[in-house]
Amino acid sequence: MTLNFNKRWADYIILSLSIFFVFCLLFESYIAPPALVAWLGQWHPVLLHFPIVLLLIAIVLKFVGTRIPPMLLTVAVISALLTAITGFLLGLKSGNKGDLLYWHQWLGAGVALTAVVWYYLERTGHGAHRALKGLGAVLIVFIGFAGHYGGTITHGEDFLALPGSRQEEKIPDNPLIYEHVVNRILKRRCVKCHNPNKTKGELLMTSHDHLLKGGESGSTVIPGDPDKSEIIRRLTLPDDDDDHMPPEGESPLTPDEVEILERWIALGASDTLRLDHLDPTEALLTLIKEMMEPDPLEKWALLPDVADSTLQHLNSDYVTITRLAGTTNAVRVVMYMPPEYDPNHILNLRPISDNIVEFDLSGLPIGERELGLVAACTNLEWLEIDRTPVTDAAMDTLNVLSKLRLLKVYDTEIGDESVPLFMNWEHLEKLFLWNTRISENALASLKSAKPDLSVEDGITGDLEAFFVAEDSIPKQDPPQIP
Amino acid sequence: MEEKNKLPDENPLKVNRRHFFSQLSVGIGSLALGSLLIPDLFKNGPEALTVRPLGIPHFAPKAKRVIYLFQAGAPSQLETFDYKPTLEKRMGEDLPDSVRNGQRLTGMTSGQERFPLMPSAAKFRQYGKSGAWVSDFFPHIARIADDICIIRSMHTEAINHDPAITFFQTGSQQSGRPCMGSWMSYGLGSENKNLPSFVVLTSRGKGNSQGLYSKLWSSGFLDSKHQGVLLRAGKDPVLYLNDPEGISRSDKRHLLDQVSSLNKLHHVETGDDEIESRIAQYEMAYRMQISVPDVMDISKEPESTIKLYGEDCQVPGTYAANCLQARRLAENGVRFIQLYHQGWDQHGNLPNEMAGQARDVDKASAALVLDLKQRGMLEDTLVIWGGEFGRSNYCQGNFDPKNYGRDHHPRAFSIWMAGGGIKPGITYGETDEFGYNIIKNPVHINDFHATLMHTMGLDHEQLTYKYQGRRFRLTDVAGNVVNDLLA
Numbered sequence A: 001m002t003l004n005f006n007k008r009w010a011d012y013i014i015l016s017l018s019i020f021f022v023f024c025l026l027f028e029s030y031i032a033p034p035a036l037v038a039w040l041g042q043w044h045p046v047l048l049h050f051p052i053v054l055l056l057i058a059i060v061l062k063f064v065g066t067r068i069p070p071m072l073l074t075v076a077v078i079s080a081l082l083t084a085i086t087g088f089l090l091g092l093k094s095g096n097k098g099d100l101l102y103w104h105q106w107l108g109a110g111v112a113l114t115a116v117v118w119y120y121l122e123r124t125g126h127g128a129h130r131a132l133k134g135l136g137a138v139l140i141v142f143i144g145f146a147g148h149y150g151g152t153i154t155h156g157e158d159f160l161a162l163p164g165s166r167q168e169e170k171i172p173d174n175p176l177i178y179e180h181v182v183n184r185i186l187k188r189r190c191v192k193c194h195n196p197n198k199t200k201g202e203l204l205m206t207s208h209d210h211l212l213k214g215g216e217s218g219s220t221v222i223p224g225d226p227d228k229s230e231i232i233r234r235l236t237l238p239d240d241d242d243d244h245m246p247p248e249g250e251s252p253l254t255p256d257e258v259e260i261l262e263r264w265i266a267l268g269a270s271d272t273l274r275l276d277h278l279d280p281t282e283a284l285l286t287l288i289k290e291m292m293e294p295d296p297l298e299k300w301a302l303l304p305d306v307a308d309s310t311l312q313h314l315n316s317d318y319v320t321i322t323r324l325a326g327t328t329n330a331v332r333v334v335m336y337m338p339p340e341y342d343p344n345h346i347l348n349l350r351p352i353s354d355n356i357v358e359f360d361l362s363g364l365p366i367g368e369r370e371l372g373l374v375a376a377c378t379n380l381e382w383l384e385i386d387r388t389p390v391t392d393a394a395m396d397t398l399n400v401l402s403k404l405r406l407l408k409v410y411d412t413e414i415g416d417e418s419v420p421l422f423m424n425w426e427h428l429e430k431l432f433l434w435n436t437r438i439s440e441n442a443l444a445s446l447k448s449a450k451p452d453l454s455v456e457d458g459i460t461g462d463l464e465a466f467f468v469a470e471d472s473i474p475k476q477d478p479p480q481i482p
Numbered sequence B: 001m002e003e004k005n006k007l008p009d010e011n012p013l014k015v016n017r018r019h020f021f022s023q024l025s026v027g028i029g030s031l032a033l034g035s036l037l038i039p040d041l042f043k044n045g046p047e048a049l050t051v052r053p054l055g056i057p058h059f060a061p062k063a064k065r066v067i068y069l070f071q072a073g074a075p076s077q078l079e080t081f082d083y084k085p086t087l088e089k090r091m092g093e094d095l096p097d098s099v100r101n102g103q104r105l106t107g108m109t110s111g112q113e114r115f116p117l118m119p120s121a122a123k124f125r126q127y128g129k130s131g132a133w134v135s136d137f138f139p140h141i142a143r144i145a146d147d148i149c150i151i152r153s154m155h156t157e158a159i160n161h162d163p164a165i166t167f168f169q170t171g172s173q174q175s176g177r178p179c180m181g182s183w184m185s186y187g188l189g190s191e192n193k194n195l196p197s198f199v200v201l202t203s204r205g206k207g208n209s210q211g212l213y214s215k216l217w218s219s220g221f222l223d224s225k226h227q228g229v230l231l232r233a234g235k236d237p238v239l240y241l242n243d244p245e246g247i248s249r250s251d252k253r254h255l256l257d258q259v260s261s262l263n264k265l266h267h268v269e270t271g272d273d274e275i276e277s278r279i280a281q282y283e284m285a286y287r288m289q290i291s292v293p294d295v296m297d298i299s300k301e302p303e304s305t306i307k308l309y310g311e312d313c314q315v316p317g318t319y320a321a322n323c324l325q326a327r328r329l330a331e332n333g334v335r336f337i338q339l340y341h342q343g344w345d346q347h348g349n350l351p352n353e354m355a356g357q358a359r360d361v362d363k364a365s366a367a368l369v370l371d372l373k374q375r376g377m378l379e380d381t382l383v384i385w386g387g388e389f390g391r392s393n394y395c396q397g398n399f400d401p402k403n404y405g406r407d408h409h410p411r412a413f414s415i416w417m418a419g420g421g422i423k424p425g426i427t428y429g430e431t432d433e434f435g436y437n438i439i440k441n442p443v444h445i446n447d448f449h450a451t452l453m454h455t456m457g458l459d460h461e462q463l464t465y466k467y468q469g470r471r472f473r474l475t476d477v478a479g480n481v482v483n484d485l486l487a
Helices: A008-026 A035-047 A049-064 A070-093 A099-124 A129-155 A177-189 A208-213 A230-235 A255-266 A283-292 A296-300 A308-314 A368-376 A392-400 A416-424 A440-449 A461-468 B017-025 B028-037 B085-089 B139-143 B161-170 B180-188 B249-270 B273-296 B303-309 B319-331 B350-374 B445-455
Strands: A319-323 A331-335 A356-360 A382-384 A406-408 A430-432 A454-456 B065-071 B124-127 B132-135 B148-155 B198-204 B336-342 B381-386 B390-396 B405-409 B413-419 B426-428 B438-440 B465-467 B470-472
Touching: A008 A070, A008 A099, A035 A049, A035 A070, A049 A070, A049 A099, A049 A129, A070 A099, A099 A129, A177 A208, A177 A255, A177 A283, A230 A255, A255 A283, A308 A319, A368 A392, A392 A416, A416 A440, A440 A454, A461 B139, A461 B303, A461 B350, B065 B180, B065 B319, B065 B350, B124 B139, B132 B139, B139 B350, B148 B438, B148 B445, B180 B198, B180 B336, B180 B445, B198 B319, B249 B273, B273 B319, B303 B319, B303 B350, B319 B336, B319 B350, B336 B350, B350 B381, B350 B413, B381 B445, B390 B413
Parallel strands: A331 A356, A356 A382, A382 A406, A406 A430, A430 A454, B065 B336, B065 B381, B148 B426, B198 B336
Antiparallel strands: A319 A331, B124 B132, B148 B413, B381 B413, B390 B405, B465 B470
């Protein structure tokens, strides 16, 4: 079946565009297009949608055996050629072509030229029906891969990743500052455009060497001199400045991230510097420690599911159970003193013991059984048992609570025997401990054993004296006119 | 019987004229068009509103409750935290027009021919590791300099007390919107079902006072259960809470059950949601008969605590007593505790009046922060201290260093915050050498609200309430979280 083509002009256009395109491909390294021609390259992202859609329609029609309207095929092939040519011009501008761009270019060329062959066969009626179908199948494969690589170049490698699958690696305990922190920031914000496949501004940010080498605007990083480093200059420009990085439409770095880069450069931009090499007063230390702290919601995502109805059921006038945020399964439990205390209010919480992350039992007459329930809350991070009749023996059962961050035990009868416990909990950050029977010696040894632990031992010494003293506001002594 | 089982939402009486017309106009076509017009439909942004359950923070909060020590009348920033040596050097000179730059004046000084600069009557010193400047009026607050975050760059648009304080409370200068405490109660719910989630305590100093009205703790268009409950000083903290003589608690229970069943019938008939609120409030009042006297009773507070807050804290109705009360309420899970201390409107006689006002609040405010800190409550309680605007750097009335006054000033003033996820030991923002205009890091009231909500785990753009055809927020259409303040 020969298609009825009577548009000779279309033949001429297709022939000449094909010749021009093949010429371009053959002599790529000798071509330096004038600005206006190079500008045509910018139209590539607009044009490329036409051949994809039109060719696919034509191929589908071919497969189902319906006659392809001649004009459809003509326009499809012309648009494929124009897309390929503009794509070629756009590719010229990127200089260093990475793997992705290389494959995208040749697959794209494959699409355009196969489409031309198909046009020729349909036009002359030479091709057997089955061969033409095969050609269609080849075209689909070419279009698919060329399109995918093109999309990857524009939107980044993981643009098709499923939600939630883009997990970043955890920062190790004593990270290398370049590899685990700086590189992580660059990966998150910059590498999308500064990678071997898409080297914008001739700058590669995927390795330490390349980063120090810089790009076309010169030294990206000048070790020891953040103010002169191009990267810091661009990050800190006003948002609407054309040179600001990341460019409009991309998510900017947070102020903390910029400061981390700035301090790292100021300290010499080394790739062997580790966190524990830093001076304790160095701002970078706190910034990185903050970054290492996982988002609580991520941490809590591993907790077992708990239904709203369960929480509602366990809630009562004196027990308040709420999710800590949004739909997380981490739960906070607070109990207030009811007119008649009943241990079952607490013991009934066993079904959700794995979900309890914060537990406030301040001021309640809790006994050993209730503390047994507390000990079963293995995910507990925050525990308030101040002003309760808790004892050293009962405290000892709590040693399984390894995730504990904060503990309030002030105003209780616990003594020195509980101190080793406090030393054991490695995540414990804050301890409220005044008005107990713990001796000053034991307290001092705790403080020296765990210098990072903040131990609150009440308002004492000068501060107490100052507040307890009589009103100390001085009589006014108005300023004199000079 | 059938009638009784009907859900209130389906009550036929709930269809009003608006409903009727809107139902009429909805067709498949308009639905489709509507979905195309949702501007954020394909935007990769925050989740849709309906996904966010009410009563739970949007993200992990740093603060679970707020104690707001509101200094009503507007204490002068120039005698508290904003030290300006230039005012001493140029004392008596006129404020340059280039600095005032067209700022509108209140009716009280607009007739004044001269605007002579007046320095602080109190000396300033630096305190703590941060070297924060604090005036000699506040020796105790100075001692907690490393626990607080001083913001010297607050600004507002209002120049008179009522609009300014309304703006601070509700995010709008015109009254009628819900106030901060009500928004928090609406967004986060109550932690203790036996106490209101929003409580107000007031006290009054000897200084020149401006009125306080219950609209400052109104829930506006939100459900009335989010309204602030004023706890009065003395025997009856909540009026009419106690049962009359001869009524036992079980009689009361019986009465409430009967009233409640009648109310429920009425609710089915009319579908008015306020009836449900009313039932809930009766129940709350019943439980408050036990919980309020309990929380207000400070007789078991140890001597050391009384000494810390000052002897005044045993006198009901004083600021010190309210501070101690605030801690007790916070301990008992009240979400938002709003204190007001009146008497900071020093248009004249500032040195004496302010010394008196400072004596009222200095020790108790600092004691509250220390007390919260030792109890580990500063970890999740946000304390805020400040007034509704600042005061002018020029003298109002006669130029007399012993008895000067200062007029209202909206362009810059100072507040401080402590705990609840706010960076301690920093001084944020800066004013020019005259203390008149902000030159660094301005914080608008909307930004302040956004930041406050952020510490509580709420996204200020997401917590909305639809009323009269549009969605309202505490920050209305403005406000940015001030990340620099977050710990």
